[in-house]
Amino acid sequence: MLRVGILGCGNIAAKVADSLKGNKKVAICGVASRERTKAKKFAAAHCPDAKVFTGYEKLAQSPDIDLIYIATPNTYHYEHAILCIKEYKNVLIEKPFVMSKAEADSIFFEAKNRGVFVAEAMWTSYVPLHKLALEWIAAGRIGAVKYVTANLGYDIETVPRLNSTVLGGGSYLDLGVYTTNFALSFMGDDIKVSRVFARKVSSGIDRDTTYSMESEDGSMLGNFYVTMCADTDRDGVVIGEKGKIRFSNINNYRKISLYSPDDTLLDEAIDDKDYLHGYVYEFESCADAISKGLIQAPDMPWSRTIKIAQINDTVRAMM
Numbered sequence: 486m487l488r489v490g491i492l493g494c495g496n497i498a499a500k501v502a503d504s505l506k507g508n509k510k511v512a513i514c515g516v517a518s519r520e521r522t523k524a525k526k527f528a529a530a531h532c533p534d535a536k537v538f539t540g541y542e543k544l545a546q547s548p549d550i551d552l553i554y555i556a557t558p559n560t561y562h563y564e565h566a567i568l569c570i571k572e573y574k575n576v577l578i579e580k581p582f583v584m585s586k587a588e589a590d591s592i593f594f595e596a597k598n599r600g601v602f603v604a605e606a607m608w609t610s611y612v613p614l615h616k617l618a619l620e621w622i623a624a625g626r627i628g629a630v631k632y633v634t635a636n637l638g639y640d641i642e643t644v645p646r647l648n649s650t651v652l653g654g655g656s657y658l659d660l661g662v663y664t665t666n667f668a669l670s671f672m673g674d675d676i677k678v679s680r681v682f683a684r685k686v687s688s689g690i691d692r693d694t695t696y697s698m699e700s701e702d703g704s705m706l707g708n709f710y711v712t713m714c715a716d717t718d719r720d721g722v723v724i725g726e727k728g729k730i731r732f733s734n735i736n737n738y739r740k741i742s743l744y745s746p747d748d749t750l751l752d753e754a755i756d757d758k759d760y761l762h763g764y765v766y767e768f769e770s771c772a773d774a775i776s777k778g779l780i781q782a783p784d785m786p787w788s789r790t791i792k793i794a795q796i797n798d799t800v801r802a803m804m
């Protein structure tokens with residue numbers, strides 16, 4: 486059983502704790518907040534057996550925790566990850582992993598030196614339908630990929646964290662990291678950002694971002710759109726020379742459908758589990774990897790996280 490400690494008792498931490506109730510491989514054994522009453526209330530509501538820690542340092546130093554799930558605002562991921570890694574604690578860090586490629590490099594340098602497991606909680610990379618789509622492509626079912634597109638939008642523009650530059654708000658860092666991971670998954674790592682348009686507000690926050698990517702050899706093009714102002718269909722399409730795969734909700738895969746070029750449905754797979762179940766896979770993947778002595782999650786290797794961080798730097802510089 487992997488003993489997980491939650492660092493930061495916020496919105497996503499509550500969902501994750503609920504999703505792991507009764508799990509046979511992973512248990513929430515500790516929760517840490519900057520405020521004791523908040524941690525106690527969180528534990529009572531979501532994981533009553535967990536030990537309560539006041540302050541993140543205490544959790545990082547606890548011998549009863551195997552992996553710390555970092556669920557603080559974006560600009561704190563680096564500081565909190567380093568705190569845990571220096572205590573030889575394995576970490577699963579919420580997306581966006583950190584605020585720059587330099588921070589990502591530094592985390593992996595410290596982790597490698599200590600033999601500590603680190604993974605990015607890019608939950609979409611760990612789900613079975615994502616892996617099945619990759620298998621379809623590897624088996625040549627749509628031929629060589631030529632075009633990838635996806636959109637991801639939620640009407641969340643009043644969420645304070647997303648409106649704060651200090652906390653790393655904005656549509657790209659909140660949602661664009663998913664579309665970028667989608668692009669890398671299906672176009673490969675050898676891609677570059679060719680165009681960015683962001684609708685920024687006076688605070689400097691990008692409320693909507695559209696961007697394009699292309700493969701270095703010019704054979705593939707990708708177009709992406711993210712917004713914190715509207716509930717979009719959140720769909721994606723990967724088009725190959727012999728067919729296409731349609732994704733119903735690229736953030737919480739519900740269905741993937743394989744079509745011929747003339748739109749005949751050839752294959753389909755559905756995830757009918759409760760959406761909270763989507764968070765379980767990343768934790769079970771960490772449990773498996775750590776039990777094998779790995780310091781990376783095969784579903785989300787360090788090279789992918791570094792590449793996303795590098796693209797994030799470019800997109801944000803081009804806004």
Ligand SMILES: NC(=O)c1ccc[n+]([C@@H]2O[C@H](COP(=O)([O-])OP(=O)(O)OC[C@H]3O[C@@H](n4cnc5c(N)ncnc54)[C@H](OP(=O)(O)O)[C@@H]3O)[C@@H](O)[C@H]2O)c1
Nearest residue numbers: 493494495496497498518519556557558559579580581646
């Ligand atoms: N995978 C997903 O589906 C998903 C969904 C939503 C968010 N996320 C990611 O998860 C992270 C947290 O997002 P969230 O929506 O859960 O945020 P949130 O509700 O604002 O919670 C963040 C928590 O971080 C802690 N914290 C530490 N320093 C803070 C500071 N200076 N200001 C505010 N909070 C601070 C607080 O916990 P204490 O007060 O207990 O210390 C707070 O409750 C973000 O990186 C976000 O991108 C992922």
